Amino acid sequence: MSDALLAWYDVHARDMPWRVSPADRAAGICPDPYRIWMSEVMLQQTTVAAVRDYFHRFTARWPTVRDLADAPDEQVMGEWAGLGYYARARNLLKCARVVANDYDGQFPDTYDALLTLPGVGPYTAAAIASIAFDRPETVLDGNVERVMARLFDIHDPLPASKAQLKARAAELTPQLRPGDYAQAVMDLGATICTPKSPACGICPLRDPCVARQAGTAPELPKKTPKKPKPTRYGHVYLAQRADGAWLLERRPDKGLLGGMLGWPGSDWNDAPQPSPPFMAEWQALSSEVRHTFTHFHLILTVHSAELPDHMTPNALQILDKHDFRPSDLPTVMRKAYDLWRGQ
Incomplete structure (x- = not known):
């Protein structure tokens, strides 16, 4: 054969x-x-x-x-x-x-x-x-x-x-x-x-x-039926300063999207509470981000805020507008950016 x-x-x-x-x-x-x-x-x-x-x-x-x-x-x-x-x-x-x-x-x-x-x-x-x-x-x-x-x-x-x-x-x-x-x-x-x-x-x-x-x-081949994927929910926060810089966070090395830059946000679970990374005039976008991972579906509420030039919250990375490339973001985070840009 x-x-x-x-x-x-x-x-x-x-x-x-x-x-x-x-x-x-x-x-x-x-x-x-x-x-x-x-x-x-x-x-x-x-x-x-x-x-x-x-x-x-x-x-x-x-x-x-x-x-x-x-x-x-x-x-x-x-x-x-x-x-x-x-x-x-x-x-x-x-x-x-x-x-x-x-x-x-x-x-x-x-x-x-x-x-x-x-x-x-x-x-x-x-x-x-x-x-x-x-x-x-x-x-x-x-x-x-x-x-x-x-x-x-x-x-x-x-x-x-x-x-x-x-x-x-x-x-x-x-x-x-x-x-x-x-x-x-x-x-x-x-x-x-x-x-x-x-x-x-x-x-x-x-x-x-x-x-x-x-x-x-x-x-053939026969397969054991898969369990349906659960749906999880979360919040992400897009903040841009008046000088065009963006505020992002580095995700932990382990876990989903480990080690990558993304928008700060809540945990992803059944009913997450809004958890802004700092005080600002946050506005929730009218549409949501929907994304599917291997084991679950994710629905994200996107919040945005405009900040003054001098604002530099602790534990977040400031990325100059000339250094910010949406293509460097993981897909789910880029979807949030695209949603914000299209509002």
């Missing part, structure tokens, strides 16, 4: 900005581990279509891991805005600095060593080891889970069936061209063995696919 899939991949491999084509790889051109790592971190919880432009911008601005390691946190966070999951961006910087300082700018080439890097979990370590270094590691993302569930007609629901699906995927991982194989099985899931209406008629694995024979392919 791996031979059949690799033959299909040699013809139908998707063109990715971080990928070395099978023809180029056969000619001896090796993937850049930095680009593979960058793409895998960006692709966590995000689609290829959403990642392409971000990848081009990041690698144009910071072409090597040393360049990224030397970048100011605010610049990297600003470029990341819109991809979400800001813990990934913080770990991206931590990992780049570890590779630059502890590994002389060269990514380690084994699964176990990669697993010690900040932000690199089992999937990412396996993907980098396989794709960048051609190690026969088992790469298991959502596409591979779907292919394995259908290929072997596995009806146990995810996430409990992950170990079973990984064992099946490991059985098929070849010693020859494992990096190309890992990308081939992901491409198969993304383009043919799709969640809805899989194109079984043109699949290179149609004959051995047990779910196709049983007619159960469209219903």
Whole structure:
């Protein structure tokens, strides 16, 4: 089956900005581990279509891991805005600095060593080891889970069936061209063995696919139903001085939007009380900010105030109007700014 899939991949491999084509790889051109790592971190919880432009911008601005390691946190966070999951961006910087300082700018080439890097979990370590270094590691993302569930007609629901699906995927991982194989099985899931209406008629694995024979392919993989997301509420406070400077706060390193600049505000919970950061003539905007995180929906009431030039409240950062870039804010905070600007 791996031979059949690799033959299909040699013809139908998707063109990715971080990928070395099978023809180029056969000619001896090796993937850049930095680009593979960058793409895998960006692709966590995000689609290829959403990642392409971000990848081009990041690698144009910071072409090597040393360049990224030397970048100011605010610049990297600003470029990341819109991809979400800001813990990934913080770990991206931590990992780049570890590779630059502890590994002389060269990514380690084994699964176990990669697993010690900040932000690199089992999937990412396996993907980098396989794709960048051609190690026969088992790469298991959502596409591979779907292919394995259908290929072997596995009806146990995810996430409990992950170990079973990984064992099946490991059985098929070849010693020859494992990096190309890992990308081939992901491409198969993304383009043919799709969640809805899989194109079984043109699949290179149609004959051995047990779910196709049983007619159960469209219903696999099965998943344990997710609990509905709760809704939380909060208040944010946008204050601009007469000289155009903005008052912002640095969020704690841990937690949502950790370490990023944003508007001061309340906690996010079921019924937060207004909690202005200082006394001012605060005015609540008529519209609200709505934003969805991984585990909850958020509704923010936005308050604004104009301040005199001299006002510098404690514990807040004063950002000159020439240094303030809305694009550096996390998405939910930028939504509050956009709402204020459009009032």
